[in-house]
Amino acid sequence: MQALIEISDKQYLVQPGDELFIPRQQAEVGDVLDIKPMVAIDQENTTLQPSGNVQVKVLEHLKGEKVVVFKKKRRKRYQCRNGHRQQMTKVEVLSM
Incomplete structure (x- = not known):
């Protein structure tokens, strides 16, 4: 079984x-x-209004x-030159 979840305006297709x-x-x-x-995507059908929650x-x-940001004005x-590292969280999908 797979599910499409939305976290912080980003969508992820996940499975346990x-x-x-x-x-x-x-x-x-x-x-x-x-x-x-x-x-929710199952082998038989797709549900647009699924019940239950996905636990992560x-x-x-x-x-x-x-990510390197480089700006230049010619002549x-x-x-x-600046650098940036985005703060991330690593999660594991437990159940659906």
Whole structure:
């Protein structure tokens, strides 16, 4: 069974046992979050108004890969280089 869930305006297609990197959540490591699915997909049919919740467990908080932002104005001797690492939360889908 699969489900389409929405976390922080992003959608994920998940099934039990999946591990996801989602935007940082205000939860402690080891907490279990209940998320209402948007769509439930079974082998026989697809339900647009599913009942129940998807339970995910917070595994850790970490930072994503570094993104380098480079700005330059030609012929003006202007260069600016910045880096950014997005805060992420790693979760595991427990049950649906």
